[in-house]
Amino acid sequence: MSHLPDPATAPELFDGLLLRRACAYVIDCAIIVMIVFVVSLLGVIGGILTLGLGWLTLPFLIPLAILGYYVATLGSVARATIGMRAMDIVLTPTRGQPLDGWRILIHPLLFWVTVWISWPFLLLFALFTPRQQMVHDMVVGTLMLRRSPMERHWQAFTTA
Numbered sequence: 001m002s003h004l005p006d007p008a009t010a011p012e013l014f015d016g017l018l019l020r021r022a023c024a025y026v027i028d029c030a031i032i033v034m035i036v037f038v039v040s041l042l043g044v045i046g047g048i049l050t051l052g053l054g055w056l057t058l059p060f061l062i063p064l065a066i067l068g069y070y071v072a073t074l075g076s077v078a079r080a081t082i083g084m085r086a087m088d089i090v091l092t093p094t095r096g097q098p099l100d101g102w103r104i105l106i107h108p109l110l111f112w113v114t115v116w117i118s119w120p121f122l123l124l125f126a127l128f129t130p131r132q133q134m135v136h137d138m139v140v141g142t143l144m145l146r147r148s149p150m151e152r153h154w155q156a157f158t159t160a
Helices: 017-049 053-074 082-086 101-127 135-140 147-159
Strands: 089-093 142-146
Touching (some): 017 053, 142 147
16 A cells, blocks of 8 residues: 555645545535435326336435436546535545446445444544545545645656
8 A cells, every 4th residue: 555645744635534524425415315305206206197106116216316426426537426526535546446336336335334334433433544544445445535635646656
């Protein structure tokens, strides 16, 4: 992991990272609530038009729509959800591999499972890891960094 940024030598990449992640989470939750509302509204209309048959699809469509939000945003060139972009953070692979479809799919799934099980443990864990990684970051092999300082860091790293 020597190719990874170190908080001791590049503290600007990790400055206020956990607070930024928490704010990004709140923004993304608001967006997800809107997505669920729209999908539910469409499901209700579809259920009325199909005499109730469309309502059976809602338990499948809602999770797929939420997962679609993560895949569309984390899988984009920005590698960040809308909340992460607003908070100037980005998801970066740590194991020298690209941020492929499986990681993009597994990262939010593990996040929601670990948050559902024990969100205080998740935050405490991040406080004691050198790069402020959460459990799902370490399992998937990703790292959250501040975007604007990261771009300057990688430019300096590639020219050296």
